[in-house]
Amino acid sequence: MIAITGGNGQLGRATALELLKRIESQQLVVSVREPEKAAELAGQGVTVRQGDFNDPDSLVRAFAGAEQVLIISGDTPNEVRIRQHRTAVDAAKQAGAQHIVYTSVVDPDPASPFTFAAIHADTEAYIQQSGLDYTFFRNGWYLEGLPMMIGNPVESKAIHFPGGDAKLVFVGRNDIAQGLAIVLTTEGHRNQVYEINTGKTYSFTEIANAVGKQLGESIQYVEIPTAALEAGMRSSHLPDFLVEALTGMSEAVKQHRFEKPSDTLATILGRQPKSLEQFLADSFTLNSLSAS
Numbered sequence: 001m002i003a004i005t006g007g008n009g010q011l012g013r014a015t016a017l018e019l020l021k022r023i024e025s026q027q028l029v030v031s032v033r034e035p036e037k038a039a040e041l042a043g044q045g046v047t048v049r050q051g052d053f054n055d056p057d058s059l060v061r062a063f064a065g066a067e068q069v070l071i072i073s074g075d076t077p078n079e080v081r082i083r084q085h086r087t088a089v090d091a092a093k094q095a096g097a098q099h100i101v102y103t104s105v106v107d108p109d110p111a112s113p114f115t116f117a118a119i120h121a122d123t124e125a126y127i128q129q130s131g132l133d134y135t136f137f138r139n140g141w142y143l144e145g146l147p148m149m150i151g152n153p154v155e156s157k158a159i160h161f162p163g164g165d166a167k168l169v170f171v172g173r174n175d176i177a178q179g180l181a182i183v184l185t186t187e188g189h190r191n192q193v194y195e196i197n198t199g200k201t202y203s204f205t206e207i208a209n210a211v212g213k214q215l216g217e218s219i220q221y222v223e224i225p226t227a228a229l230e231a232g233m234r235s236s237h238l239p240d241f242l243v244e245a246l247t248g249m250s251e252a253v254k255q256h257r258f259e260k261p262s263d264t265l266a267t268i269l270g271r272q273p274k275s276l277e278q279f280l281a282d283s284f285t286l287n288s289l290s291a292s
């Protein structure tokens with residue numbers, strides 16, 4: 001049996017649907033904070049159990065009987081999330097799981113200015129210390145996060161970001177989900193650390209050119225100071241820990257930390273993952289770029 005956390009989240013739900021193509025629904029448990037929101041999965045025969053990273057007993061109950069547990073990283077500030085993830089690892093072990101698959105991030109270096117990297121570093125180390133088998137998906141930046149990163153170039157004819165000439169790797173959420181489902185249902189993935197991305201790096205100038213090609217007009221990349229990005233986020237009233245993480249992310253970009261292209265996901269999927277260009281083509285509406 002396979003148990004997955006975050007079954008009501010975007011990646012968790014997509015992974016559950018991919019797993020249903022590969023295993024019987026009775027072999028799948030989704031752990032969610034609010035079971036009533038998982039009615040669609042329950043209707044397909046999936047076992048839905050209440051599980052909260054803040055409630056260790058609930059996770060032990062949620063993971064009961066699972067040989068493999070997929071822990072999808074949460075969304076809280078560092079000190080809280082590190083504790084939550086450790087709780088999930090302990091619960092998987094207590095419930096008798098043999099294999100943990102974990103959604104980490106590209107460059108999980110505690111020294112990175114991207115503050116969330118320290119969370120993933122801690123969780124990866126904690127899983128390795130647990131003695132259970134592990135598979136880490138070091139996911140690139142979500143293609144679906146691009147609109148938030150680059151604003152609306154259709155209107156502004158420009159992309160403003162403090163990225164210099166550094167490059168990043170990206171990946172589509174549905175491709176991650178399919179990759180996770182394959183790893184959870186096929187052999188050969190135990191004790192592996194996978195860089196999960198489209199296999200290509202992009203600078204902001206290249207992103208601007210790709211957007212421009214899609215629009216049939218010129219889009220410029222305009223480098224801005226990190227302080228300007230930070231001021232924009234503060235005026236949007238983002239929580240402090242997110243502002244800190246995202247400004248730190250732009251600093252980490254400039255340190256070339258996210259230049260880790262890999263064909264691992266293509267190998268797992270047996271096809272090329274969705275490219276940034278394809279994402280743009282799928283996502284442009286008449287007046288804006290929308291997350292698909």
Ligand SMILES: NC(=O)c1ccc[n+]([C@@H]2O[C@H](COP(=O)([O-])OP(=O)(O)OC[C@H]3O[C@@H](n4cnc5c(N)ncnc54)[C@H](OP(=O)(O)O)[C@@H]3O)[C@@H](O)[C@H]2O)c1
Nearest residue numbers: 006008009010011012033052053054073074075140141142
């Ligand atoms: N690589 C990237 O570009 C990128 C971008 C954004 C996020 N991420 C990471 O990837 C993860 C998955 O992405 P996503 O798109 O699926 O995000 P999402 O839709 O926001 O899902 C986050 C999931 O975390 C669960 N969660 C939060 N707190 C929890 C708790 N106390 N106990 C149990 N579950 C809890 C949520 O549960 P509920 O459904 O109950 O709310 C939700 O299912 C994110 O959480 C984040 O760590 C990566």
